[in-house]
Amino acid sequence: MTINADPPRDDVKSTALADPPVEVPAPAVKRPARWALLRRLHFYAGVFVAPFLFIAALTGLAYTLAPQLNDVVYGHELYVDRVGDTTVPLADQVAAARKAHPDGTLSTVSVLDDPEATTQIAFSVPELSADEKVHTVYVDPYTGEVRGQLTTWYNATPLQTWLDGFHRTLNLGDTGRMYSELAASWLWVISLGGLVLWIGRKRAYRGERAARRRALMPDLTAKGVRRTRGWHASIGVWIVVGLLFLSATGLTWSQYAGARFGAALDAVQGHAPALNTALGESDAAPAGGHHGGGAPTGERETDLPAGRTLEEVLAAAGPMDGRRDITIPADAGTAYSVAQDKPNWPVSFDQVAVDPVSGEVTERVAYAEWPFLAKLTKIGIRAHMGELFGVVNQVLLAALALGLLCVIVWGYRMWWQRRPTRADRKAPLGSAPPRGGWRTLPRWFLVVGIPVTLFVAWAMPLLGVTLGAFLVFDLLVGAFRWALRTPAPNLTER
Structure with missing residues (x-):
């Protein structure tokens, strides 16, 4: 049996005996x-x-x-124990919060679209105004029970504010x-x-x-x-x-x-455009009201102005998802402000001013128009x-x-x-890149x-x-x- 094979050549080295490949360094680049x-x-x-x-x-x-x-940390304040079938009127929730917090001025009532979330009712007090903080009372919307109160900063809890x-x-x-x-x-x-x-x-x-x-x-x-x-x-x-x-x-x-x-x-x-909540003289709400709530605030005898309920104010503002912050009018010449806070995508931050007496929308600032x-x-x-x-x-x-x-x-x-680690050039740290580069910069x-x-x-x-x-x-x-x-x-x- 004959095997055809090329004879060995002296000018070609065997693959087994070839030198291992050497990594060639990158060429110097100017x-x-x-x-x-x-x-x-x-x-x-x-x-x-x-x-x-x-x-x-x-x-x-x-x-x-x-x-x-x-x-x-704040699960007890932020969430309810059980989701109910019906909610307590917001005015009654405000009254419960006022009973738990007799001092300060009612500033904001916040309603979240999470059924497990509590209603957040904020009271401004003079000693916190310099730091833009308020006392927030958390109320179970299904029972009217006060779950607790915290000092908050722009709706942030104390821990979140600290972080x-x-x-x-x-x-x-x-x-x-x-x-x-x-x-x-x-x-x-x-x-x-x-x-x-x-x-x-x-x-x-x-x-x-x-x-x-x-x-x-x-x-x-x-x-x-x-x-x-x-x-x-x-x-x-x-x-x-x-x-x-x-x-x-x-x-x-x-x-x-x-x-x-x-x-x-x-x-x-x-x-972002500012919402105008000023009312004309004919639209101003009279002092006093039928919603009750505790200590006198501003020019009114109660926390809430006479006229529309907070539920009616929310309905007049239109459909809003996310957090809805209802700013209470400071006096008879100011409208309710309903501000939407929906940071999750797609975001939306609409604002609506609602007349407390007639329930009509006096101004609307849509986020789409920002x-x-x-x-x-x-x-x-x-x-x-x-x-x-x-x-x-x-x-x-x-x-x-x-x-x-x-x-x-x-x-x-x-x-x-x-x-440097050489015996004659030891140094604790590496040196900076060479100086003088700016001298060769083009004009x-x-x-x-x-x-x-x-x-x-x-x-x-x-x-x-x-x-x-x-x-x-x-x-x-x-x-x-x-x-x-x-x-x-x-x-x-x-």
Whole structure:
């Protein structure tokens, strides 16, 4: 039996004896001058601002649990024991709340579309007005039983108010607001800077299939700082859109940048229209009434004005789902205000003014008629608070917070891993990227970049102040190192 086979050739090595493939490093890529400047800015911002971002992410993560914590801590106040077939008239519920809370002025009666929810009846008291808080009494709508009372802030329970204040101000008042504004001001800069650096590094591996496949995933085969940088960059890219959203929405109600944003909305008439509740003299309700309720308030003898019942006021306002807040008229010349609060998608925040005597609608402000910027701002804020898509919104925010925490930890770990470890060059931490990148920037970049930077610094004052501080610090470091390298002149020689 003959086997046809090619004879062995000396010029061809056996596959079994071939050398293993060697990973060829990416070719050196000439970076534009702005690359070095961006790396140095990203480094400084990451080192000095990251602690503020870490606290904001940690407190924001805690706030995402607020709805569930509310149900656990305040379940007795917020919910009824048993859903009944009929409800007690709202006037009787107000009377029960007044009996339990004889002080203060009745301000709001809130009815929720959840059949298990209690009716929330708020009383304003002078000692809480400075903090915009009220005493809220919770009444079982089926039995008229008072379930309890809490000090609330814009319908938020004490625990939710504390978590919100901890996230926004660390519960330190206006001074603490600067921490969250500083974090929000730099978050978009760090996020966009990191994205640009990631894109630039990805281009360095153009044409390599494995590198392209790892573009959005960390390289698990890498070691040391390369592996840490892979996790830092990949997770950062996955969450960059969410971080930009949190930065933008967080700045809208900040102390200084928020004031600039509010002024811009005023200039373009981008605020939500206000509801006019003033009545003409012929429409004014007389003092006193037949609904009863307790202590005298305002110019009336009872908590509720004479005329239509609260149920009739709700019916006149029209169909509304979600929470309905009925603001009680402060005097005879003011109408009822019924404000819808439905933050879940599709959102709706209609407002209606109802004459307490005739029951006619005197004005209606529909959410559909709000300016686009007002709608965008409202939706953005509610999404930032985790209310737009319910539990899904909470999960997304929690994932963003956890991702940001991890990215920050990996960033500091890279700083640690890049420290010199040689015996003659040991250092406790890694050095910053090289200085002097701005000297090689093209003139057009400076002509465009400087005015843009000045405008951003004006729009976001805390960003501008800290950016100036970084520049001064960098100049001082450079001057100090230059002085160490320059030998002192010998003044004894002439």
